[in-house]
Amino acid sequence: MTIIRQFQPDDWAQVWPMLQATFATGDTYAFAPDSSESDIYRAWIELPQATYVAAAGDGAILGTYYLKPNQVGLGNHVCNCGYVVAAAAQGQGIARAMCEHSQTEAIAQGFRAMQFNLVVSTNERAVRLWQGLGFQIVGMLPGAFRHVRLGYVDAFVMFKQLVD
């Protein structure tokens, strides 16, 4: 059985290769395909308010996500998350489970809404998944993502109110 729990330092040995492989594709995340391990450690572990992993019963890490305020100060009631699933664990509902977990965590930590700032428009599976989980496309950024194969493609801003 898979559980979602807080990231622990020992997890990095599994989390980094998963993040590296994901960002290397250059089709879903802004992080440069050749991002260094230290840059990603800072972005995924140090800067966010919290980081989580989805762990299988045997200890294998299947996915990870971070949670942080999307803005400082007077915008810090809206959070932002990023989710990555291991290639070998695609199609098992891990992203959905992490997103649902993150919404519960966000509310518990006092956030009122969640925002994704750069959802690549060609990543249709992700767009549909977030829509199915109640996120709306509230903005369209023309050519804002430099897709490694497709060139400049549009990106969406997606948003979900978590509390009334």
Add this chain to the structure above:
Amino acid sequence: MTIIRQFQPDDWAQVWPMLQATFATGDTYAFAPDSSESDIYRAWIELPQATYVAAAGDGAILGTYYLKPNQVGLGNHVCNCGYVVAAAAQGQGIARAMCEHSQTEAIAQGFRAMQFNLVVSTNERAVRLWQGLGFQIVGMLPGAFRHVRLGYVDAFVMFKQLVD
């Protein structure tokens, strides 16, 4: 005559009170009204790629803006700027001049577009100014700004393509 030039360390003595007074109003920028000087120095001077000031002939600083990539890696062709004008220099076209200057600088530095992430909807003068300068509202973030007097108000994402 007013010139716009790169920020120099000596400018901070005039820039900080201007930023502090602006953020203290809690109606235009996300920075907390009681932000510390060191936090703002980091956000306005250290983190951005470049910071500029609008300086009068007598050396008085009338305004300041920063320029930085809005995203890392595959999103770093879109820049982000923030502009602040001294209370005593409002209505003289300083914000407009800085925004025009920033677009020229952005193009020179290789950016293709400019994005504002959290334009407070009730800051109608700013919204109209940016629209007049060619920015479009490409997104609407419901309740994303915690206005100190009005409570939760909507914020806009605004965007301008700088090069074709």
